[in-house]
Amino acid sequence: MTAAAAGDAALSALAGKAGIAEHWTDARKRPQRVSPDTLRLLLAGMGLPAANAQDIRDSDHRLSHEQANLLPPLLVARAGAATLLPPSARGPYRLVCESGAARAGIIGQDGRLDAPDEPGYHTLSFESGQTVLAVAPRLAPTLDQLTGSAGQRAWGLCAQVYSLRRDAAHGALGGGFGDFAAVRELAAAAAAEGADALAISPVHAMFAALPQRCSPYAPSSRLFLNTLYADPAAVLGGDAVAHAPAELAAATRPTSLIDWSAEGARRQRLLRALHQRFRQAGSADYRQRYAAFCARRGKALRDHAVFEALHAAHVARDAISASWSQWEPGLRDPDTPDVERFAQEHAGDVDFHCFAQWLAAESLADVQNAARAAGMRIGLIADLAVGDSPDGSHAWSRQADLMPGLSIGAPPDIHNPLGQNWNLTAFSPRAMHAHGYSAFIDLLRAALSHAGGLRIDHILGMARLWLVPEGLAAGAGAYLRYPLQELLALTALEAWRHRALVIGENLGTVPEGFNRELGDRGILGMNVLWFMRREAEPAHESPAPTASGSPATEAIQPFLPAASWPVEAVAMTTTHDLPTLRGWWAERDIDLRAKLNLLGTDDDLASLRRGRGMDRALLAQALGYSAPPSQLPLADILRFVSSSPCPLLLVPMEDLAGELEQPNLPGTVDEHPNWRRRLPVSSRDCFADPEVQTRLQAMRGERGRP
16 A cells, blocks of 8 residues: 555544544435545544545544543433443442433443433532433323324415514614514414414524624524624513604604615614613613523623624724734634723723613513514524534534634535535534533524424434535535434434423434434424425435426426325425425526526526426316415415325415515525515404405414314
């Protein structure tokens, strides 16, 4: 073997041990191999330098030490099941459960421990040390358990928070964009119609100084909330807003598209005015509640608030946001003396951002409480984005959790031949293991704190993520393996602790057996109408959506009868990244992709239109029509999707209202008004529309409360 070959073999071995898949298969079933240069960059991002033979030996030694059979800070088990412990965990042990129940015994040479039936984070002690035993329930809470009724088939709506309009009778603050007050109005109106759930777009913290950065799937931090959505009146009372400057408290003129720069800045000015008044005249009760919130959220909240103040200062100085990695060296880490000095000198600004987070958290809790009080048995279903912006608060404040220089994306496929780079950070599997999965648990708890359910974006990432090294094309990345069993177990455990439903967005090319793993944990997948085709089993394992809105296959497949849809998933008409029912029927998505040069290399407009015509005929056939109707049979489509055996139906507000445009057009940033569209009317006016009532009746069918 030559020296070069030996070096490549050592590099390959290190990459494999680190979880990088050197070999993978593309969307056309062609084998691919990751280049050595990419492997080196990926390993470097993981903290495993591999520039030369000595680096590789040192990194291999470091990784071997980490993977040695030592007692990690957290072990994962399943209630009542036998768990295999590392070799260091042998001999006498003592297990103390969260409830206080305790037992003792001896772990034999087989290393097996029978986990208790009680889920929770329990203390497991040996002579050699102590660890946490995270015992997950056998299943995450099911809809039957949460509703208290066996065999339930419920329904709910999906809403982009910003798109909502408030009732004209309560229009203060409501002209620019939707907020938690608008969500509360929608929840009450939907509950009155029999809905049990309201799934909302991500409400993670964005960049207060740059409200135009509005993609909810590219947040600054998933640990905190978008303060622009706060409903101050729900926390401080209506009088507090009434005493704010008139030009800030009054509603602006409603528009069809949101001007995030102007409206975000206006809302920030209002929040600052409320903060100033609170500091001067806030009641003792409110001050106590605020102090308790700050104490509860601790250093994480303070770090986030300091970041917001620092970020705003840099934006004001440069007119554009420089990434924190380009800040002065002393400001690039939250624990430096320079950052502490800045925080003290700008204590008022830091306190404002803590105050705004308090308003957001309290008003979101108010929405969930109102939804349940109105009759919803689930209430809000939160949405957890797959990653954070690399220049955001989380990346700055918790750098040890992440892998610098690597971005989450997607490999090349038929209609994205160059691959995708989403410019989002990824958790380090090494750091997860070393820190007892604390960063992942913190995320779950933040997302579930004021919700009855959770949708996990790109849940496929719990098994593997496509990572792209900085400076390389998206197609030059590779898959990195993640600890799927541990992540699913912790998800089920946190859902059990919060009594919440879990939904995983499992659209795309799904790894073999992945959906079975979800079902085995009680986590629901997603059955989306466009992908429910006769030859795709299970249907939501079909390839990612194409430009035509159909699975990326050469033959157009008939739609699967609704009665045959897999039951371990929610039923949906569409998603925020796909055309609405009306848009699909009218070929709006094809029009836009042609106009914006987003068609695949093998596509031509005429073929796409012919294919959509065939799709319309096949959908009409599935609905029971002998020929495609001339007009969109919206109510019949909703009735069809509702008739599936899926335990939960979720319909976007855009489909209930019969809207043409979809919230987001993948592949675009400024070319299309993503994350800016408003719904045409308030929730009350929407539900008062006779056509909407017809659609609601079609959706409800046999679903709803007993």
